[in-house]
Amino acid sequence: MNKQINQKAWLFVLPVFILVAFNALIPLMTVVNYSVQETFGDNVFFWSGLLWFQEVLTSERFQNALIRQLIFTFSILAIEIPLGVAIALTMPRKGPWVPVCLVLMALPLLIPWNVVGAMWNIFALPDIGLLGYTLNALGFDYNFTSQPGDAWFTLILMDVWHWTSLVVLLAYAGLVSIPDAFYQAAKIDGAGSWAIFRHIQLPKMKRVLTIAVLLRFMDSFMIYTEVSVLTGGGPGNSTTLLSIDLVKIALGQFDLGPAAAMSLIYFLIILLLSWVFYTVMMRNEDQ
Amino acid sequence: MAQITLDKIRHSYVETPSKEEDWVLKEVDLVWEDAGAYALLGPSGCGKTTLLNIISGLLHPKQGRLLFDAEDVTDLSPDQRHIAQVFQFPVVYDTMTVYDNLAFPLRNRKVDEATVDKRVREVADFIDMGHRLDERAKGLTADGKQKISLGRGLVREDVNVIMFDEPLTVIDPHLKWQLRSKLKELHQRVKRTMIYVTHDQTEALTFADKVVVMNLGEIVQIGTPVDLFERPHHTFVGHFIGSPGMNILSCEPDSAGARFAGGTVATENRLSAGESGKRIELGVRPEFVRFTAEDGLPADIVKVSDAGRYRIVETRCGGETVKLLVGEGDEIPADGARLAFDPSNTRLYADGWLAGEGR
Incomplete structure (x- = not known):
């Protein structure tokens, strides 16, 4: 086959290239630029090689933040994915309640992130907040501003409240796309509800769940606003996740070099883990 | 079982x-x-x-x-x-x-x-x-x-x-x-x-x-x-089954069968007592209609389509469309065509149902 190559096609993709250059490539390269140099302001730069990368990777502060980040992300994944699927299974598939349920489910997703943080901050305050006050009245010693355990509990609860809906909506979309004939055949074959879930619903939800896991993984790994408003990384450093730490280094201490190096490492971790998730979950697809 | x-x-x-x-x-x-x-x-x-x-x-x-x-x-x-x-x-x-x-x-x-x-x-x-x-x-x-x-x-x-x-x-x-x-x-x-x-x-x-x-x-x-x-x-059965389906023609009941297109058509069944007031139709499959040289119902040929081993001929007869099948070698008259219905396969229907069955 002799295909004619038309160079004019480049003209049509040029706008996209320009757009991507300005919103992704150029900012990213600026960060790369900072990560290999040292600067004291005044636009004076000294070459520092991989010094910042070594420093970040060996620092205990970064390692601790990374561990906290991993614990946070895997906890919310372990709660939100099964919970989201369970809620989606109980939602009606037909009838007048469908739009009601969908709107109720979508509500948390429509609230601005900093508002979510502020809401939960007030909600959980031990002296005036509904949650904090109730827990204390019930005899629990609860104070998320001073006790790390309580801070984590509140943080995870907030994220579950905010984002489980996304999993529900995705799983629900997967569920309603299953034709009735599958359920009818399963009934005739004498399948119980577990068998129906295991052999019909779960396989049909696999694609949307993969997307749900990826989205929730990336989003939770990058979470900043809600945590910043709720706990600000405290008490102490107990809820200082990677993004919080990054902002502290970059804008608090103005260490642009280490912050840039950390950004790149952060970015590569997300890229790597997303790839691992995707490959593992799609493993069986091509067989 | x-x-x-x-x-x-x-x-x-x-x-x-x-x-x-x-x-x-x-x-x-x-x-x-x-x-x-x-x-x-x-x-x-x-x-x-x-x-x-x-x-x-x-x-x-x-x-x-x-x-x-x-x-x-x-x-x-x-x-x-x-x-x-x-x-x-x-x-x-x-x-x-x-x-x-x-x-x-x-x-x-x-x-x-x-x-x-x-x-x-x-x-x-x-x-x-x-x-x-x-x-x-x-x-x-x-x-x-x-x-x-x-x-x-x-x-x-x-x-x-x-x-x-x-x-x-x-x-x-x-x-x-x-x-x-x-x-x-x-x-x-x-x-x-x-x-x-x-x-x-x-x-x-x-x-x-x-x-x-x-x-x-x-x-x-x-x-x-x-x-x-x-x-x-x-x-409905006549029309739904068969290709083309049965010809269904409105007609007047008659002692020998039915009056249709100015002639008398002999039918296999007769109306029963209660059915005379109903909508009476004549049903005959295209397989049981043929051209005849003797006296038959006058018809005009509208369309001939070739279906391989036979041809489907569409005619106008007495204000209705009548289809019939003509074998490969058989002749289709140029004009003055006359149709004959096979009496043992031509039936009367009252309100859609086969007449004389006592429904």
Whole structure:
């Protein structure tokens, strides 16, 4: 086959290239630029090689933040994915309640992130907040501003409240796309509800769940606003996740070099883990 | 194995049916003999799938009872009725192998593995899947998947009836013919009651020993393919079955039969006493109309279309369209054509129903 190559096609993709250059490539390269140099302001730069990368990777502060980040992300994944699927299974598939349920489910997703943080901050305050006050009245010693355990509990609860809906909506979309004939055949074959879930619903939800896991993984790994408003990384450093730490280094201490190096490492971790998730979950697809 | 009796079954999808139009099924009384091969034939929306789902238990009828032999099964769930159903779109369990798919209905019923293995291998040979047992069901083609869903029905030994709901819709045309004859052969081997729902007359007539024709929620005629062709009980059957369908011509009743297009037409049946006030029609299949040199009904030829071994000639006769079939070598008169109807295959219909049957 002799295909004619038309160079004019480049003209049509040029706008996209320009757009991507300005919103992704150029900012990213600026960060790369900072990560290999040292600067004291005044636009004076000294070459520092991989010094910042070594420093970040060996620092205990970064390692601790990374561990906290991993614990946070895997906890919310372990709660939100099964919970989201369970809620989606109980939602009606037909009838007048469908739009009601969908709107109720979508509500948390429509609230601005900093508002979510502020809401939960007030909600959980031990002296005036509904949650904090109730827990204390019930005899629990609860104070998320001073006790790390309580801070984590509140943080995870907030994220579950905010984002489980996304999993529900995705799983629900997967569920309603299953034709009735599958359920009818399963009934005739004498399948119980577990068998129906295991052999019909779960396989049909696999694609949307993969997307749900990826989205929730990336989003939770990058979470900043809600945590910043709720706990600000405290008490102490107990809820200082990677993004919080990054902002502290970059804008608090103005260490642009280490912050840039950390950004790149952060970015590569997300890229790597997303790839691992995707490959593992799609493993069986091509067989 | 059982004889299936539908006793005054009525169904409606409306909560409280008030009008006659609310009923999708208008009183169906029917007996399916044990081990028969039936086809349920009718246009889309005539209620055939509804009827099928009532037999399988996926729907509960608004009124009436359903009996398997003498046992009333109206309130039993689909898995308690021991039936099998093959759906329009093939249903396979994607994550399982062909073997596990076939074993699924047995394992759900806690049958021991030795029996499962024996049955699965038997059935797999039946449906030509014996060599593909370890493959993933997901990778099969549509006809392969349809065979698997059929196999899941055959694998249980206690199945009372196997139902097919337009099973060849998604199958490629060249495989349709193959799968259809396979089904026929299967029926002869397993000797179970089979009900085949379709709107395709070729499928119905080749598969079934007896065809049940439905229209607008009621059964119009039950009979062998030959009955349906030669002696339609309703103008709908005459028109729906056959290609082209029966000529249906409005006429005046007469002592010898009917007056039509200024001539007298002899008919095989006569009106009974109560039918004279009804809408009277003459029904004759294109196969039983011919051109004649003697006195016949004058007709103008409108169109001739070649259908291979014969030609379909469309004429205007007495203000109506009359079609007839003319063999390859036979001549079509240029003008002054006259038509003759075969008296033993020309019938009177009153309000659509075959006259003189005492309805």
